[in-house]
Amino acid sequence: MFYILAFIALFVLPASAWMPGVDRIITNETGSDLFNATGSWSASEKRWLSGSGKLRGVNLGSLFVIEPWLNQVAWGNMGCGDVRSEFDCVLKLGQGQANAVFQQHWDTWITQNDIAQMQSFGLNTIRIPVGYWMMESLVYADSEHFPQGAFRFLERICGWASNAGFYISKLSLLLCFSLCEHLLISNVIVIDMHGAPGAQVKENSFTGQYASSPGFYVNWQFDRGVKFLTWLTQNIHSNNNFRNVGMIGIVNEPVQDSGTAATMRSQFYPNAFSAIRSAEAAAGVTPNNYLHIQPMNSAWGSGDPNEHLPNTYFAAYDDHRYLKWDSRVAVDQGSYIRTSCSDNRGGNSPTVVGEFSLSVPDNVQWSDGWHPNTQQNFYRRWFAAQVTSYERNTIGWVFWTWKAQLGDYRWSYQDAVAAGVIPRNPQDVYSYGVC
Numbered sequence: 423m424f425y426i427l428a429f430i431a432l433f434v435l436p437a438s439a440w441m442p443g444v445d446r447i448i449t450n451e452t453g454s455d456l457f458n459a460t461g462s463w464s465a466s467e468k469r470w471l472s473g474s475g476k477l478r479g480v481n482l483g484s485l486f487v488i489e490p491w492l493n494q495v496a497w498g499n500m501g502c503g504d505v506r507s508e509f510d511c512v513l514k515l516g517q518g519q520a521n522a523v524f525q526q527h528w529d530t531w532i533t534q535n536d537i538a539q540m541q542s543f544g545l546n547t548i549r550i551p552v553g554y555w556m557m558e559s560l561v562y563a564d565s566e567h568f569p570q571g572a573f574r575f576l577e578r579i580c581g582w583a584s585n586a587g588f589y590i591s592k593l594s595l596l597l598c599f600s601l602c603e604h605l606l607i608s609n610v611i612v613i614d615m616h617g618a619p620g621a622q623v624k625e626n627s628f629t630g631q632y633a634s635s636p637g638f639y640v641n642w643q644f645d646r647g648v649k650f651l652t653w654l655t656q657n658i659h660s661n662n663n664f665r666n667v668g669m670i671g672i673v674n675e676p677v678q679d680s681g682t683a684a685t686m687r688s689q690f691y692p693n694a695f696s697a698i699r700s701a702e703a704a705a706g707v708t709p710n711n712y713l714h715i716q717p718m719n720s721a722w723g724s725g726d727p728n729e730h731l732p733n734t735y736f737a738a739y740d741d742h743r744y745l746k747w748d749s750r751v752a753v754d755q756g757s758y759i760r761t762s763c764s765d766n767r768g769g770n771s772p773t774v775v776g777e778f779s780l781s782v783p784d785n786v787q788w789s790d791g792w793h794p795n796t797q798q799n800f801y802r803r804w805f806a807a808q809v810t811s812y813e814r815n816t817i818g819w820v821f822w823t824w825k826a827q828l829g830d831y832r833w834s835y836q837d838a839v840a841a842g843v844i845p846r847n848p849q850d851v852y853s854y855g856v857c
Contacts, residue, residue, distance in 0.1 A: 477610060477774050477818025478809075478848045479547025480540060480835045482579070484823065485531050486552045486572055487616045489627045493827045496527060508553075509631035512567040524569035536824065536836075537582045543839055544847045547610040548588055549776055549820045551674065552576065553617030553630040554650040560619070568630060576613075581663035583611050588666055611664075612716070612820070613654065614671030614740075614776070619646040622676045636677055644690040647673065648697045655701040655713065669714040669738055670698065671776070678723035688730045691717055695731060714738040716776075721769035728770065739770040741816070742777035743808075753783055755791070755800050762807035763857035766815045775812045777822040780805060780832040780843070787832075794830055794841075801832065801843045806851035 483492060488508055490497040497503055500523040502511035512520040540548065555561050555568035556576065588611050617630035620637025637643060651672060658664040672694045676683055695715055702712055712735070717727040719739035728734055743765065745751050751761050767775055780801050786792045794801065812819040821835045831837035838844040845851060 476813045477547045477820065479545050479549060479610065479612075479818070479820040480824040481549045481551065481777065481820055481822045482532050482824055483551065483826075485528065485579075486550065486556065486576065487628055487630055488527070491627075492823065492833065493531070495827045496531065500524070500527060506632040507627045507630060508569060509567050512569055517567075517570070520567075521570050525571050525575070528572055528575040532579060532824070534582045537579070537586050537588070539836070540824065541586050541588070542846075543835075544849065546588065547612065547818065547820055548583055548824075549612040549614055549671075550576070550579070551614050551616030551628070554615060554619050554647060555617070555630060557650050557653045560646055560650060577661065577663040580611055580613075580667060584663065584666040610669070611667045612669040612671060612776070613658075613667055614674050614716075615647065615650065615654075616671075616674040618673050618676075619643040619650075622673055628674070636682075638673075638676070639682060639685055641685075641689065644686070644693065647690060648693050651694050652697045652701045655698045656705065658713065659702060659705045659707055667713070669716050671716045671740055673717065674740075675722070675742060676718060676724045680723070680725035683724040687725050687727065691727060692730050692732065695737075709735070712736040716740050716774075718742075719767075719769035719773045721767055721773075726770075738817075739773040740776040741767045741769060741773050742822075743767055743775055743812075744777070744779060744781070746779070746781045746783055753786060755797075755804075758782075758804055759807050759856065762804060762811055765808070765811045767812065768815050773816045775816055775819045778808055778812075778819065779822050780838065781830075782832070794832055798841060798843055801838075803854060803856045805838070805844055806854045806856045809848065809851055810857050 483489065484496075488497060490502070490506060494503070500511065501515055501519075502523075505511050505514055508524075515523065537548075552572075553568065555566070556572050558570055561568055616628055618638045620640070620643040621629035621631050621633035622636055622638040623629060624633050624635050626632070638647070651670065654670060658667045658670070672691070673686070676686055698713060698715055714736050716738045717740065718724055719741045720726045721741050727739065728737075731737070745758055745761060751757055767773060781787065782792050790796065792800075809819050823833060823835070825836045826834040828834065831841045831843055835844060839846060
C-alpha cells in the first residue's frame with residue numbers, strides 16, 4: 423500500500439498524505455515541481471537523499487510550545503523570565519500583551535531562511551510541536567490562559583516547508599509539529615500535539631502549563647483532544663499550505679506507566695483514530711491519501727499502542743531516545759557509542775525516532791571528559807552511532823531541536839553543523855566507520 427503512483431493537482435484536490443518513497447509530484451503555488459526539481463519525471467530523479475530512503479529531520483522546538491530552558495533569552499525578552507510555562511506567562515502579562523509578544527516570537531523564531539538552511543543540510547523532515555490551545559474555541563476562557571493567533575503562523579511555516587519540498591507529518595495531541603508522514607522518503611512535515619488538554623505529564627513546560635498533576639487521563643479531556651485532532655485534520659485536507667503534511671502525532675510523551683495510561687490506550691487512541699478517519703471520509707479523502715496517525719511506540723513505556731485499535735492502516739509510531747536520562751547506561755564515552763550502535767528502538771513498525779540529542783547527564787556535561795569545546799570528536803562519532811542505528815532499525819530520525827539559546831550545540835542541530843559535529847550531508851556519517 424505504500425507504493426502508490428499519485429499525480430495530484432494540489433489546487434483542485436484536498437491536500438493529501440503520503441510517505442517518503444511514494445512516487446509523487448509536489449508543486450508550489452506557481453506550479454513548479456518541487457519533489458522532482460531536476461526536471462522530467464522519473465523514479466531516478468526524485469528529491470530523496472541519495473541511497474537513503476529514510477526520514478532525516480529536525481524538530482522546530484520552542485516555536486509554538488515554548489520550553490523556557492531552551493530559549494531563555496527570548497523568554498526573558500518576552501517578559502516571562504520568572505515563570506515556567508506559556509500558561510503562566512499569559513496569566514502574568516494579560517491576554518492582550520501576551521498575544522503581542524508571542525506573535526512576535528512566532529514571527530521570528532523560525533524564518534524562511536531557516537527552512538532553506540535545513541534543506542541545504544540534506545534534511546527532508548520537520549516535526550512541529552503544537553498545543554491543543556491553537557484551536558482557540560477549545561480553551562476555557564475563565565480558567566485556561568494561552569496565547570492567541572498562532573494558527574496563521576503555522577499556516578505560513580507549513581507553506582514555506584511545502585514550497586521547499588518538505589514532507590510534513592502531524593504527530594501527537596500535544597501538538598508537536600513534525601515533518602513526517604507515512605514513510606517512504608521525500609520531504610515530510612509532521613505536526614505533533616505536544617501539549618494535551620489538562621497536561622499529559624506533571625511539571626513540564628512542554629505541555630504548555632506547569633501542572634502539579636497530569637490531568638489529561640479522563641474522558642472529558644480525551645474528548646477535547648479528539649476535537650482538536652479532528653479540527654487539525656480538517657484544516658490539513660482543505661488548506662493548500664498543509665499539502666505536504668503527512669503525519670499527525672496524537673499525543674507527545676504521555677506518562678511512562680502502562681497502568682495510568684490504560685484509559686488512554688483503550689479510549690483516547692481508538693477514538694482519535696476513528697475521528698481522524700471520519701474527518702477524512704467527510705472531506706472525500708481516499709484511503710491511499712490518509713494521514714499517518716502516530717502514537718508513541720511500545721518502547722516508550724506507555725503500553726502497547728495497538729492494544730485496542732480496530733486496525734492500524736496508515737499508522738506510524740514515535741519513539742524518543744535520550745541516553746542522558748537512561749540510568750542503565752554507564753556514563754562513559756565507550757558505553758554511549760556501544761549502546762547507540764546496538765540500539766533497537768523498533769517496538770512497533772513503522773517507528774521514527776522523533777526526538778534525540780547529543781546531551782549527556784547534567785553532573786558531567788561540563789567536565790573535561792564531556793565538554794563540548796574539547797570533545798567534538800566524541801560527539802561527532804556519537805551522532806553517527808545514533809543515526810546509523812536509527813536508520814537500520816526504524817524509518818528514520820528527527821533531532822531535538824533545530825536551534826537553541828544555550829551556547830551548546832548538543833541541543834541545536836544548526837549549531838552542531840556549524841561546529842563540524844554534524845555533517846552538512848547526513849549520508850557522510852556512513853564514512854566514519856563508527857558502528
